[in-house]
Amino acid sequence: MANINELFGCMVFDSQVMQERLPKDIFRQVKKTREEGVPLTREVADVVANAMKDWAIEKGVTHFAHWFQPMTGVTAEKHDSFISPTDNDKVIMEFSGKELIRSEPDASSFPSGGLRSTFEARGYTAWDPTANAFIKDGILCIPTIFCSYTGEALDKKTPLMRSLEALNIHAMRILRLFGHTEVKRIATTVGPEQEYFLIDRKVAAKRRDITFTGRTLFGAMPPKGQELDDHYFGVVKSRVSEYMKDLDESLWRLGILAKTKHNEAAPSQHELAPIFCAGNIAADHNQLTMELMKKIAEKHSMKCLLHEKPFAGVNGSGKHDNWSICTDTGINLLDPGKRPHDNLQFLVFLCAVLKAVDEYQDLLRMAVATAGNDHRLGAAEAPPAIISVFLGSELTEVLESIEKSSDYISRKKEIMETGGVDALPNFVKDTTDRNRTSPFAFTGNKFEFRMPGASLSISGPNFLLNTAVAEALSQFADVLENRGDMPFDQAVLQLLQDTIRAHKRIIFNGNNYGEEWVKEAERRGLCNYRTAPEALPAFVAEKNLKLFEKHHILSRDEARSRYEINLDNYSKVLNIEGMTMLEMVHRDILPAVTEYIGTLAKTAGAKKQVCPAASCETEEALIKKLSELSASLYELAGELEKNIAAAKLVEEKQSQAECYRDTVLSKMEQVRIVADEMEVHMPREVWPLPSYGDLLFSIQ
Template sequence: MKNLPENFGSLVFNDAVMRDRLPKETYNALKRTMEQGKHLDPSIAHIVANAMKDWAVEKGVTHFTHWFQPMTGTTAEKHDSFISPVAGGGVIMEFSGKELIKGEPDASSFPSGGLRATFEARGYTAWDPTSYAFIKDDTLCIPTAFCSYSGEALDKKTPLLRSMEALNRQALRILRLFGDKETVHVDTTVGPEQEYFLVDKKLYEERKDLLFCGRTLFGAKPPKGQELDDHYFGTIKTRVQAFMKDLDEELWKLGVYAKTEHNEVAPAQHELAPIFTTTNIAADHNQLTMEMMKKVAERHGLTCLLHEKPFAGVNGSGKHNNWSISTNTGVNLLDPGDSPRENAQFLLFLTAVVKAVDEYQDLLRASVATAGNDHRLGANEAPPAIVSMFVGDELMEVLESIMRETAYESKDKVEMKVGVHTLPRFIKDTTDRNRTSPFAFTGNKFEFRMPGSSQSISGINIVLNTIAAETLCQFADVLEESKDFTSDLHNLVKDTLTSHRRILFNGNNYSPEWVLEAEKRGLLNLKTTADALPYFVHEKNVELFVKHKVFTAGEMHARYEIMLEGYCKTLNIEALTMLEMVKKDILPAVSNYCRDLTATALQKRQLLPECSCEVEEALVKRLSKLSACLYQKNDKLEKALLDCKAYTDLQELANYYRDVVLLSMQETRTVADELETIVGSSYWPYPTYCDLLFHV
């Protein structure tokens, strides 16, 4: 891309395009909606629609779609052309305000969690004017919300927008108490770091487990993994570099702020990180990023794996959700400034987040609960399932001084010296980073490190926005009645921090000692999705979302059902795939190898009766024993799946998958992986970890 600034956002109906193509009054009205959350005037829709259509047609576009995000976690679209018939058998290109504002897709086949019956097909998509329209695959894509005929949210965008409005309302109440009359809108901003694997497409297509499940259900550990730490930040391979270059250009044209890219810890693993933007747009951009990663990989003969744990024995992939709160005037409300001890406004917002994370740790854990993420959380590459907060040594000292009401002596800035005179000196950060923490303060934002790589970031940020809105609401209720604002503010911060100190932990979250300490503190350790999801619909959590008009009680219970069903279906697909791989591929491969070993031994004895056949005999004996064991384990797994039919309650079924099916799958895998280490490589039916991780 020769002229990046000129080409950036070239496929986006962005602010510059709108300013150029819309009448001034229309442009200003639309901007008020986008920046201040003002109600959209429907009368401007036709003007905007016509300008969108003209702009898109000039770029060769013939179709438009309402681009939405159903509760599948992916995106959906139905394409319509701009053509409209005219007399004489011709057509003209038209796009009306009505078509811009409202679409009517079939909603019957999308997850609804019981909000509607299958035969009730009508659903609506509604234009989201806060997110720019864009061109993808020669189609004008209009970001939209998605709801049922009776008005329930059937998507991830609608509640995300509601949660942003909830936080805006409460944050403005707090800012007014500090005398801020300039801020008219407060938004959360997000920068989601996206981890992924790249494998050769031909090898990928030879693995049924990767095709059906997105992860390997079998695979012996290769001689070399990530032990030498030589892949992390290492030289990017030529083929991967070409992919990254192509990906950047595609994302830049779509206005996605793709910034940082590098090799991650595991072989064949990589990361892309964008610049922060408003949460709603960040969610749209991340969905586009995942889609483009897959498409661009195909062009390069690669497949992009977004599963949280595609390979056992090496690091899995997460999606670190960097979250902050900013005003329309450009002020980051989580920036401590040079003197955090004296920055009362920052301390109040920080304290609100501390309280929110402690009181709603169950919701945060549930927001990242998936079958895929269960394999990743708690391993030594991701935070544990216990939610805690890291604030760094300096900030912890500030908070301790407030709780103890002692003086705090700010630390002088330290110049970093590395002992080489020719190297430049620079100012050292006031605190180190803690990569083991699930929820870490990193200077002027929080990094929520628990989300899985394949997840939509909408659900995570719905929770973050809403729990922060609730604690800010509680603070505003107290301080708006205050007679001595300074004194009451100090006491509120001090008392809240003291009450919620248990959530603060700056140590090693991987250590066994922390698990015991967390239990003493009363922190939850929800190890699996089946453990975590019931907390989503606990009474206090339903009351929270209903109070702030983010979800109705029905919408919450629907999402609980959808997440439970997704967990069960995922594990069922994996188990069925495992059964097929063992029956049709692995056992026949072992049998063929045994046959040839036996034939070799017989031929040796026929030729030379005194010739030793010890190797062949030992291998056949061992293989026969293991293949019999694998057959038994597979049979046990098949029976376990049949017993699933006895469960009608989804939570009980999820518990059964967790306790019985997953255990049986692991037992089956253990035997199959041992067989892989013995069977001749030319006989083994699938590309191995050596092939997949080191042949890109």
């Protein structure tokens, strides 16, 4: 490996490169844009574009692309070369500010939720100067937003950037009240922990379900799964270690702060965690991380699965979204400090988050609602569908003392003794435990939103969280700015008391998996949307539409388009899965079972010929069992085919999604039960699909 300091960011047109290559006045204007949001002029863009082109050409680049994040959930790019013709039939390499600022991909070919008709093809990508350009696969990639000809957002990034601006405006109002005149800008910092599975590529290629859907639609559990907990934090296999090393280097070249890597709980499951960075940049980096995970796995003859539940019966994969709010002066506004009960500023921001999560719990649940995540939520280290906040005992006691106007007795730091062995150090114990069953947990100086699925873009959860918190801070600022003659500290305490009383129902520090919590949450009036079709209508609930409009995040049309896109995606995913299941039943499983039944019959007949007294009970029992299962599977597959056909005919999107959930998905589960039972009674060499054991333990 090259020197890491030289390697890191070597493929990024970052601040250091700009400072070296741009005139001082131009660099100052770019820096001001990044730090204060001041727009760039066309003249500045021309200079930046030329420097960017020269830098890229020096690294062997011939093409550039506007890199954007449409509503497909993945990234998109269209490559254009730097060449321009000259009068003497030669070419020169050019790149203008106009080309840097704007490009024009086809807007009608991406999901738009009705915002674009087929004949309305024009759309624009616009440069995001707050994000660094980078070189990927020999292409200069320029991060951009994506909008329609009439200005509607068609991507994941635009509402995220709008929400960051809204949060900045209202958080700054609060900080000004606390006397912070030195702070110029506030932003979120985000660190998304990414879980994933690695399996052997040749083994995976024999499974059509993995190829078409990213998950297994069939599979009986092997004798050993994750019961022994021996994979979690275990020794990384050499083949996986080489992959992780390659992945780290590739990410570091792109300036992505890959920090932690380890084995996760399920066999073949792993995790990568980055160091926190600005929320907008973190979203870009996570999209690149997922892309590189898949690409580098192919180089190592493996397949990377980012589905939320690729294997039934073992842990699924999430993306734990660690979120905080920081100032440009380096203050973490969610850091309680040594005396959180005396830290009024921290308590205001903490209570703003509680208020936001409580009032917009439906939006946060909707933010993670996908067909894949429906399989994951509710067990095996994945939180349930009920939104609640874990604060831990210390902060909960602080808020209770504020609510009751009682004195808070500060907890003393306890020393954790390590068993009386002199050589082992004692250390200071945290004042509160962690809760891995909580969907939204405070973890020291940040919140960890554990609900997003592994394949999800973090832009969605973060723009909704940012917007909800911006609204809470806006209301707080209104109260404090209009407090009249009331002393500021007294007004803050009154605000905190009112907020805690109104929203303490969202705090839950117990076991989120317990059935008693489901009943308690219902008693508290919390939402429990178990499936995506239940959760998605929150996008167009009137209170949420007003929230989006107030903070200029989404227009009503933009919000409705996202609602339609998500519903459509849910139905299409289940349709693909259902059709894949039918193909595997009819072309793989039933032919193999029928052939094996014939083999058993021939074996029984041969035994009788050689020895009429020989027992054929085993063959006869298997023939009977598999014949009954085959008949049942064939019948269920026929019903599934009819259910898919009927669901396709439902025109209204919400009704269609519910139809797929209630008829197609439920029938798929019945088909799977029968097929998995067949697998148990079939010889390994005859069963047409690699088993769960083959897949989960394919990398040795």
